[in-house]
Amino acid sequence: MRIILLALLLISPNLAHANTPGVERLETIVMAQVATVVPAVPVAAPSIELDKTIVKQGQVIIAKFTEQKHKPVIYFTDREFTSYKTGEKSYWTAIPVENLTKVGDYKLVAKAGDWSKEYTIKVIDNQKGVQHIHLADDKDDIVATQKELNAVGSGLHADSETKLWTGKFVYPNKAYKSSPFGVKRSYNNGPVDSYHKGLDFAAGTGSPITAPAAGKVVMVGFEKEGFAVHGNSVILDHGHGITSIYMHLHTVDVKIGDVLKVGDKIGTVGHTGISTGPHLHWGVYAHGISTDPEQFVGSGFGL
Numbered sequence: 001m002r003i004i005l006l007a008l009l010l011i012s013p014n015l016a017h018a019n020t021p022g023v024e025r026l027e028t029i030v031m032a033q034v035a036t037v038v039p040a041v042p043v044a045a046p047s048i049e050l051d052k053t054i055v056k057q058g059q060v061i062i063a064k065f066t067e068q069k070h071k072p073v074i075y076f077t078d079r080e081f082t083s084y085k086t087g088e089k090s091y092w093t094a095i096p097v098e099n100l101t102k103v104g105d106y107k108l109v110a111k112a113g114d115w116s117k118e119y120t121i122k123v124i125d126n127q128k129g130v131q132h133i134h135l136a137d138d139k140d141d142i143v144a145t146q147k148e149l150n151a152v153g154s155g156l157h158a159d160s161e162t163k164l165w166t167g168k169f170v171y172p173n174k175a176y177k178s179s180p181f182g183v184k185r186s187y188n189n190g191p192v193d194s195y196h197k198g199l200d201f202a203a204g205t206g207s208p209i210t211a212p213a214a215g216k217v218v219m220v221g222f223e224k225e226g227f228a229v230h231g232n233s234v235i236l237d238h239g240h241g242i243t244s245i246y247m248h249l250h251t252v253d254v255k256i257g258d259v260l261k262v263g264d265k266i267g268t269v270g271h272t273g274i275s276t277g278p279h280l281h282w283g284v285y286a287h288g289i290s291t292d293p294e295q296f297v298g299s300g301f302g303l
Contacts, residue, residue: 002262021182036118044213046115048072050108051301053119056126058099058182062301063110070113077106080286084161084240094241094301096289097123099182099195125140126292128182130192133276142274144229155219155235156243157288163239165213169296170262172212173269173280175203178296181283181292197290198245198283205250205278207269211260212282213296220256223272231273234266242296243288247281248273 044067051062065072067089074081076095083091095108101123108119179200184192216234221227232249250270254260271278284293 004046046112048110048117050119054122054124055097056124057097057101057103058126058128058290059218059295060096060286060291061096061108061121063093063095065110065112068112068115070115072110072112075107075109075111077101078296079287082241084163086163092240094286094291094293096286097121098289099126099197117156126182128184128195129179130184130186131179131196132186132189133136135188135274135276145226147226148228151219151221151227152230152233152235152245153288155237156161156245156285158218158235158237158243159241159287160216160237160239164215164259165242165262167300168285168298169212169293171201171297172209172266173201173203173207174283175201175207175269175280178279181290181294189276194259198247198281199293201269201280201282203269203278203280205268205270207265207280209246209249209269209280211236211266214259214261215239215244217254217256217258217260218243220252222252222256227273229274231275232267232270233273235268236260241287243285244293245281245283245285247283248275248279250278 003127046067049064055061063074065083068091072083072091074093074095081095083093086092103123103125106121106123108121109201110117124302177199179196181196181199183196185194185196186192215238217234219235220232221230223231227233230247232252233245233247234252234254235243235245246266248270249267252267253265269278269280280292283290284296285291
């Protein structure tokens, strides 16, 4: 503003005291220019916040984005993960670290339009042991049918933009937890080539199973209709890439399309499919990858 005024005075030193219409018009123009000059407003830069960069096998990394004009995408362990809108220019997602991921350093890259950010993620051992399971002869040779593989795979990869749950999950059954998530498994003294993808609850047949968080029923399967491994089972879509599964049920009390609240009854504990006895298997998945359910009971992730 001072530069404009000084320039005018240099042109005509007596300009400020002239009493002519032209001078008055020029003074008006100068004042108008001064009035329209405003301070620049700082523009917030796009950002990302990770809740951890050192993570155990089977855990999730929570990523929160702010001031993003474009929907962020995350690349990690040769996979691509979408994000979900939580507000004006803000997004989040849960990035799963698969339980059999080798210990070591991995690159995580987030991108949104021309913006990008890179992190190094250190994956550490979850220190889970090996569980030896003996299956009865009538269960030993059972393999999953293509029908159940397709239905379960589709249900666990449900990708709803609507987030149905809030806060922490609760346990779907009150019984003793007989097997934790992530333990390596050997069946009938065979090789250790798999792991437990959920929590087991050692409840008796008929014990109620309830929704641990709000969700929509997206799959219901029955042993008599080809669910040879999973048995009678249900999958809930909680939204934003988070799903959960309930296996080996005795009875199923929901149907596809039902929207459940926390505590609503899903069914009862049973012994269907590949099972050593009556129990509930509960799994929680992020973007279709199994994760430790205890994380969701322990934290609402600030969402």
